Structure formats: structure tokens, C-alpha cells
Amino acid sequence: MKSCPNSCSDSGFESSEPDSKTPEKYEVVTKRRMAANARERKRMQGLNTAFDRLRKVVPQWGRDKKLSKYETLQMALSYILALNRILTDPRRHAAPHRQWLDLQFDVQPDSCLLTYDPPTGPEFVQSAFSYPLDPVHS
């Protein structure tokens, strides 16, 4: 919702529309386009909702700023890999940092959310949890 919310160019037919020779066709095509735009908006909103839910379960390590979508995906990937390492080799990865095993499973009404007690300290973050703070993207 930035420049032209749903109004100024929502139909997208200010200029010539090849398949709308008659006013009736023009109207049909315009209506279809507007419906498609609305569907697309809704679809993207669903996608953003999913990103928000993902942000909530992914560590942010005290970042005051919201993770971008790209960062959220990268963090989720690292998080999954880290948890996987813990599960597959708990002695090696979890022994020095028992906090990692203090994972709490917080079952929400509509979903199963994994919350955790974030182990503090950047050195731990670096060792157990290698989120690449982002050589490629930025």
C-alpha cells in the first residue's frame, strides 16, 4: 500500500487495452484485472503473515530491527541446521551449553510454536549457530 492504494491505477487500463474494443469488453477486462489484483494482494498478505510467524520463532539475537524477508529465510535455515546438529549429536553440541536444551515447546492454539530461552553471548552465537550475517546479500 504505497503510492496508489487501490485507486489510481488499480485497473491498469489508463492506456490502450488491446482486448477491449467495446465498452462492455473493456469493463469485463477491467473487472477481471481488478479481481486479479485483489487476489494477488491477498496472496502476498498471506505470504507476509507467514513471514511474520516465521520471524517470531526464529532468533533475532537482540536485534531491535525487524529481520528482512531474506534475513528471515537465512536465519530460519541456520536455525534448523543448528537444531538438527543438536539433535543428531547432542553431546558434542549441547554439552557445554546446557541452555540449548532448555527448549520449551509452547503449543499454541493454532500452531505448534517452538520458543526457547536464548543463550546470551555473541561467542555462543558464533559457535553454535552460524547465521551468516550476510556476505552475499548486502
Add this chain to the structure above:
DNA sequence: TAGGCCATCTGGTCCT
């Protein structure tokens, strides 16, 4: 002010 991030529109493609 430039660059990053984002929302929205749009046309194309694929699927039902």
C-alpha cells in the same frame, strides 16, 4: 542523497 526494503500492479505460465 543513495541504497535497501517493501507493496503493488501487471502480464505470462501452468493447473484445474
Add this chain to the structure above:
DNA sequence: AGGACCAGATGGCCTA
């Protein structure tokens, strides 16, 4: 035919 998904284009907002 119509809906879902996708990627490119565009323009606004925010921050360093």
C-alpha cells in the same frame, strides 16, 4: 475460463 503462482517494473518510505 479462471485461479494460483511467479518475476519484472515501479514508486514510496526509511536510514546511514
